[in-house]
Amino acid sequence: MTDVLIVGSGPTGLTLACDLALRGIGVRILEQRSAPHRESRGKTLNSGSLEVFGRLGVAERMTAVGGAGLVFRKYFDGARVNDTFYGDGLIMGQWQIEEILRERLSELGVQVEYESRLAGIGQDTAEVTAELADGSTVRSRYLAGCDGGRSPTRKLLGIPFEGSTEEAEMMVLGDVTAPGLSREFWHQWFTSDGGAMLLCPIPGTDIFQLQASRELDERGEPLPPSLESFQRLFDRHARMPGIRLAEPTWLSAWRVNVRMAARIREGRAFLAGDAAHVHPIAGGLGMNTGIQDAAALGRTLAAALSGPAGEDVLGAYEAERLPVAAELLADTSRRMERVLAAVREPGNGTEAGLD
Template identity: 70%
Template sequence: MTDVLITGSGPTGLTLACDLALRGVDVRVIDRRTEPHHESRGKGLLPGSLEVFRELGVLETLTATGNASVTLRKYFDGEHINDTSTAAGLLIGQWQIEKALRERLAELGVRVEYGSELAAITQDDTGVRAELADGTVIAARYLAGCDGGRSTTRKLLGIPFEGSGQEEPAMVIGDVRAPGLGRDAWHQWFTSEGTGILLCPMPGTDSFQLQASPERDERGEPVPPSLESFQRIFDRDARVPGIRLVDATWVSAWRVNVRMATRIREGRVFLAGDAAHVQPIAGGLGMNTGIQDAAELGRTLVAALTGPGGEEVLDRYEAVRLPVAADVLADTAERYERVVEAVRTPGRGTEVGMTRTQPPAGA
């Protein structure tokens, strides 16, 4: 029987796995994917996450690749308006974060078990039995569900995921190359029509992360994201002749969702990261909140495994992190609305969402 089984090998699951392995806990990590992804996704680490990674021994690897500051270059109706410098953490692609964590985990003797899909969970007072889709059963003392917003772990537990969401995508996103476009700034083009496109140069690569208002067809319906659509949006909003977007290695769409689990512990099973809460992207708090979830869950599990245990120890994780999740949802929803409104003014961009305007709940 392993001490802790972790489902999901994103930043949350890998942070938890490294933390536990460093403390001598026997841990396994499974993932339904067959291999790691190579997508920029969440691209900003805040100071609290950097401190967690320093303790895990991966900070130097990340800072050697990422950028500690970034210039936001803002345009309106095709005209350059101003530049704003920010230095709130570290700009780096999510795939690069996960790669550094996987390598650290391998140094600790643990490797992600890809192609392992969770199918059923049973538990009693002594542990958890996780049945995989291929019939394999893994016995563990505790299970941590770090398997994303569509968490199989959460669904198998029957935990409600309450909140609101939009069916229509608010943005199309992806990773592309843009030969000829300067890589010294995060380009942010907005228009008086309320549309926009952003291209952020990803450190350690020759690609940009693209975020844009969806293209719409003749019926006003959003056009599915594609390289061809990305180019039409770029021509429409950036109005920079001669730049052709190429090599779209990631193409997706993002919808506004503000949801959280009604509870993040069910006996010996816990939820963390997007499995427990999803929120708007403004401020870059999603991945960072998951990393902090992992740090707290690690402390909880180590205390349960090495001390007298008991319900009081296990209850601590939910008592600490559920209020934080509720606060982050409210905060990021406010930040997102602020950004949407601000970019209608020439010279304003995503920097307006980097700070909160309301004190934390309970402050």
């Protein structure tokens, strides 16, 4: 039996695993994927996350890979309007963050266990039993669900995910190359009809993370993300005929979700990161809040396992982080409204959501 079983090997789960392993606590981390992904996803680490990573011994590795500071180059109806320097945060792809955390976890003697899908959860007053899809079981003192917005852990625990989801997808996302486009800027094109195309360079790679308005067919239905659709959107908004997007390695679509778990503890099981809360992307707070969740849960579990108060401390995690999640949803919703209003005027960009 292990001390803590973690489900999900994104930034939240890996941060928690490293934190616990550094404290000498037995940990296993399960991942239903067959291998690590190579997707940029969350791409900005704030000072709070870097502080956590400093305690884990990986902050310098992050800064060696990421880029500190970035110029937002803004365009309106195809014409360049202005440049704005954004000096806070560290820009890097989420897969790069996870790679560094996996390396640190390996140094601590723990490996991610791939192709391990959670199928059931049982618990009593002493332990949790996790049933896996292959029929095997894992016993642990505690379980942490760090398995994303569609969290199997949350669903198996029967915890409501309260809030709202927009029916229409708001944007498409992807990782592409754009030969000939300057990598010194986060390019942000907005148009008077409300459309947008953003290309952010991921440091140390040839990749840009793409975010754009949905492309609609003749019936007004959204087209699925594809390289061909990305190129048509780029041509419409950027109006730079010499640039051809290429090598798509991630294709996705995003809709606004504003939801949080009704509770983030069920007996000996806990939720953290997107499994506990999802929200608008304005401000880039999602991954960073998950990392802070992991740090708080690590403190709580370490105190329960080795502190003088024992399990009396288990309620501290929910008491600390559930109000944070509620404010996060409200704050990011306000930030999203500011961004959508600001970009209708030439010269404004996503920085409207950073204040």
